[in-house]
Amino acid sequence: MKTLIKNARLYYQGQLTPADLLIENGRFTQIAEEISTVGVQVLDAKKQLVTPGLVDVHVHFREPGQVHKETIKTGTQASAHGGFTTVGAMPNVTPVPDNAEKFQKQLNLNQKNSLINTLQYAPVTKGETSDELVDIEALFKLGAFAFSNDGHGIMNAQSMFSAMERISAINSHLAAHVEDKNLFNHGVINFGSASQRLGLPGIKQVAETSQLARDLVLAKETGVHYHVCHISTKDGVQLVRMAKDAGINVTCEVTPHHLLFNDEDILTDDANFKMNPPLRSQMDQRALLDGLADGTIDMIATDHAPHAQEEKNQGFEKSAFGITGIETSFPLMYTRLVKTGLISLEKLIDLMSTKPAQIFGLNNAGTITLNQKADFTIIDLDQDFTIAKADFLSKGKNSPFIGQSVFGKVEATYVNGKPVYTNECEE
Numbered sequence: 001m002k003t004l005i006k007n008a009r010l011y012y013q014g015q016l017t018p019a020d021l022l023i024e025n026g027r028f029t030q031i032a033e034e035i036s037t038v039g040v041q042v043l044d045a046k047k048q049l050v051t052p053g054l055v056d057v058h059v060h061f062r063e064p065g066q067v068h069k070e071t072i073k074t075g076t077q078a079s080a081h082g083g084f085t086t087v088g089a090m091p092n093v094t095p096v097p098d099n100a101e102k103f104q105k106q107l108n109l110n111q112k113n114s115l116i117n118t119l120q121y122a123p124v125t126k127g128e129t130s131d132e133l134v135d136i137e138a139l140f141k142l143g144a145f146a147f148s149n150d151g152h153g154i155m156n157a158q159s160m161f162s163a164m165e166r167i168s169a170i171n172s173h174l175a176a177h178v179e180d181k182n183l184f185n186h187g188v189i190n191f192g193s194a195s196q197r198l199g200l201p202g203i204k205q206v207a208e209t210s211q212l213a214r215d216l217v218l219a220k221e222t223g224v225h226y227h228v229c230h231i232s233t234k235d236g237v238q239l240v241r242m243a244k245d246a247g248i249n250v251t252c253e254v255t256p257h258h259l260l261f262n263d264e265d266i267l268t269d270d271a272n273f274k275m276n277p278p279l280r281s282q283m284d285q286r287a288l289l290d291g292l293a294d295g296t297i298d299m300i301a302t303d304h305a306p307h308a309q310e311e312k313n314q315g316f317e318k319s320a321f322g323i324t325g326i327e328t329s330f331p332l333m334y335t336r337l338v339k340t341g342l343i344s345l346e347k348l349i350d351l352m353s354t355k356p357a358q359i360f361g362l363n364n365a366g367t368i369t370l371n372q373k374a375d376f377t378i379i380d381l382d383q384d385f386t387i388a389k390a391d392f393l394s395k396g397k398n399s400p401f402i403g404q405s406v407f408g409k410v411e412a413t414y415v416n417g418k419p420v421y422t423n424e425c426e427e
């Protein structure tokens with residue numbers, strides 16, 4: 001089957017350029033300013049943006065174990081709706097896929113139920129909470145995309161050090177949730193004026209930065225590719241900047257919510273603003289934006305963390321940590337960062353597709369390339385809309401962005417040359 005995409009505003013080789021694209025058997029077989037062929041299905045892109053499918057290296061689907069929050073099916077439908085064609089799924093599901101048998105089962109589940117490319121993280125330690133390492137080499141051989149104890153982290157320095165040595169030896173990646181449980185203090189919100197104002201227990205910044213400092217030293221020693229999940233503090237960004245300058249193999253991601261909110265935006269006891277790490281101060285938010293602009297921060301990742309309504313409507317002290325994000329990330333980033341002139345559209349696509357693919361070694365993602373898999377997204381940048389619960393395909397409706405007006409509507413998402421989302425049936 002052949003599909004011809006006419007009149008694209010294509011992101012190609014780092015630039016935006018008018019182009020037509022021919023797709024045959026799921027791959028791009030021709031990319032040129034003008035292609036005319038007969039007997040093909042034609043799709044008019046109407047000069048809208050055609051970008052390599054977006055890549056999010058940090059999502060939580062809840063299957064198996066907590067399918068009332070999200071399933072692989074609803075999670076990947078939501079991803080396609082958000083313009084994503086490749087995601088990295090964290091292993092904090094139940095059971096944690098921490099041995100070969102469970103990991104293989106998880107891969108089979110993903111394979112069976114995913115609408116898009118779901119890559120699977122393996123945990124670093126058994127159950128994600130123990131100090132005992134998983135069989136890193138075996139899980140890597142089965143197809144682990146990278147290793148992470150996200151949701152918990154790794155408190156024991158010896159476990160972290162050994163994990164880094166072994167992950168480095170197989171040239172894989174370690175993505176770290178950095179939050180020292182011993183400094184966490186039962187906090188539910190950033191420690192500072194907002195925690196005082198709302199009378200809530202605060203999470204100090206040193207919970208993140210002290211563990212990050214430890215890890216950077218260990219990463220230097222082992223040479224591992226060490227990736228920082230959802231960085232949230234000014235000092236954290238500065239530590240990563242210094243580590244990069246020192247030649248340490250470190251990368252990091254930031255979430256849309258940490259870029260767009262700070263703890264002064266939390267006006268009431270609304271747990272749709274509750275997540276790990278917490279929204280920090282205005283000073284931290286500014287440092288994250290600076291880090292994004294100067295390249296210290298390598299990519300945007302959503303940390304899509306769906307929860308059921310009743311798990312999020314209990315106020316800060318009792319509700320679960322985490323918010324959804326996969327369906328709102330591109331429009332929010334486009335509206336608040338590109339339309340305001342903070343970064344270019346090219347840079348945004350780089351941060352949301354090319355860089356994450358490159359850094360995690362995904363050869364089939366992140367660019368539109370001749371003879372490569374046709375994973376791409378068509379986005380109407382001029383179309384504005386209001387973020388609404390009813391439009392989410394995710395089971396999770398726990399977003400602090402509901403009601404915000406944004407530009408950049410995903411028109412269609414394609415994987416292997418086939419549509420996995422189109423907005424045709426909407427409205």
Ligand SMILES: NC(=O)N[C@@H](CC(=O)O)C(=O)O
Pocket residue numbers: 060092150151152177274275276277303305306321322323
């Ligand atoms: N971010 C969160 O607040 N929650 C995540 C776990 C995590 O990313 O640490 C979740 O799984 O719900």
Ligand SMILES: [Zn+2]
Pocket residue numbers: 150151152177229230276277
């Ligand atoms: Zn985390």
Ligand SMILES: [Zn+2]
Pocket residue numbers: 058059060090150151303305
């Ligand atoms: Zn997470």
